[in-house]
Amino acid sequence: GAGVSQSPRYKVAKRGQDVALRCDPIxxxxxxxxxxxxxxxxxxxxxxxxxxxQLDKSGLPSDRFFAxxxxxxxxxxxxxxxxxxxxxxxxxxxxxxxxxxTNSNQPQHFGDGxxxxxx
Amino acid sequence: GNSVTQMExxxxxxxxxxxxxxxxxxxxxxxxxxxYVQYPGEGLQLLLKATKxxxxxxxxxxxxxxxxxxxxxxxxxxxxxxxxxxxxxxALRPPSGTYKYIFGTGTRLxxxx
Numbered sequence: 160g161a162g163v164s165q166s167p168r169y170k171v172a173k174r175g176q177d178v179a180l181r182c183d184p185i186x187x188x189x190x191x192x193x194x195x196x197x198x199x200x201x202x203x204x205x206x207x208x209x210x211x212x213q214l215d216k217s218g219l220p221s222d223r224f225f226a227x228x229x230x231x232x233x234x235x236x237x238x239x240x241x242x243x244x245x246x247x248x249x250x251x252x253x254x255x256x257x258x259x260x261t262n263s264n265q266p267q268h269f270g271d272g273x274x275x276x277x278x
Numbered sequence: 279g280n281s282v283t284q285m286e287x288x289x290x291x292x293x294x295x296x297x298x299x300x301x302x303x304x305x306x307x308x309x310x311x312x313x314y315v316q317y318p319g320e321g322l323q324l325l326l327k328a329t330k331x332x333x334x335x336x337x338x339x340x341x342x343x344x345x346x347x348x349x350x351x352x353x354x355x356x357x358x359x360x361x362x363x364x365x366x367x368x369a370l371r372p373p374s375g376t377y378k379y380i381f382g383t384g385t386r387l388x389x390x391x
Contacts, residue, residue, distance in 0.1 A: 163321070190377070201282075201367050201381030202322070215378070250321055266312075267379070269321030 161185075163270035165251050171276045172241050180236045180273045184253030191234050192267060193226055194250040202250055208234060241277045248272040280305045284368050284382035291358055291389050299353040299385045301342075301368035309370040311335075311344055311351040316365045316384070325353075325366070358389045 164183040172178050184191050189210055194202035195218075204218040210231035219226070223241075228234040238245055252267035285300040303309065310329045314322040326335030331346035340355045351368060368382040 165321075192377075192379075199383070201369075201383050202379075203381075204378045207377055218378075252321075266324040266327070267322075269314075269323070271319065271321045 163251055163253050163268050165249075165270035165273050167273060168271065169274050169276075171278065173278050174241060174243060176241055177237065177239045178241055178275065180238075180249050180275070182234045182236070182251030182253075182270060184232065184234070184251070185255075185268055186232075188253035188255050188268070190254035190256065190267075191228055192252040192254075193234070193236050194252065195220075196248040196250055196272070198247070205236070205249075238275075241275075243277045246275055246277045248274050280309070280370060280372050280380050282368050282370055282380050282382040284366075284385050287365075287384070287386035289385060289387050291387070293360055293389055293391055294357045295389075297353070297355040297358045297362075297387065299366055299368075299387070301351045301353065301382060303349050303351065303368075303370050305349075305370055305372055307373035308346070309372050311342070312369040312371070312379075313340070313342055313351070313353050314367040314369060314381075316367065318364075322367060358387070360389045360391050363387055363389045 166181045191208040193205040196202045206226045207215040208228040223239045225237045250272045252269045254267045255265045281304045283302050312327045313325040315325045316322045326337040328335040328344035334343045342353045365384045365386050367384045
């Protein structure tokens with residue numbers, strides 16, 4: 160597609176349920192980032208993939224959060240046993256080149272996000 | 279550590295007014311600096327960037343100059359339009375060796391007709 164696509168746009172879940180959020184990056188983009196954006200705040204880094212390799216997951220808040228990108232394209236962010244504090248917008252971004260390369264200042268292209276509400 | 283501080287909003291202006299949104303940063307070395315804009319219900323869009331000291335990024339009438347001496351990257355526009363109403367985020371990417379972008383908390387701009 161032309162841009163980064165995220166689904167679903169909105170997700171409501173009861174506390175304790177598991178959720179899965181999907182990100183379709185721009186075709187051919189090497190880098191993929193997940194961010195968490197709380198209401199009225201800026202995005203906070205969660206994790207980074209270079210192709211299928213998860214190079215950094217230091218931003219994941221707890222072991223309930225898990226992300227994968229098995230074929231180096233589509234990525235899924237999974238949250239197990241959701242808590243109310245997980246309510247936020249989850250943003251995915253992709254970038255053409257690897258973050259450690261010479262042109263790593265290539266811009267990140269963001270999806271519209273998934274708004275997750277935990278009741 | 280690395281951080282970005284933005285002026286708090288909302289900033290409310292009349293159409294055609296001059297805009298300044300302040301951004302200062304803390305970082306070791308020479309980070310790259312960015313301004314992103316977020317319209318309601320949408321993701322962030324890159325507005326402009328600067329990768330070294332004294333660089334000026336510009337796009338759609340917006341400008342920002344990378345000032346190493348004051349560790350600032352203030353966003354300016356000479357004449358705002360109603361369609362500029364959005365949330366603006368200042369961000370930095372630390373020098374090579376890391377890819378963790380650090381975002382400010384955002385500044386909401388409201389432009390009145």
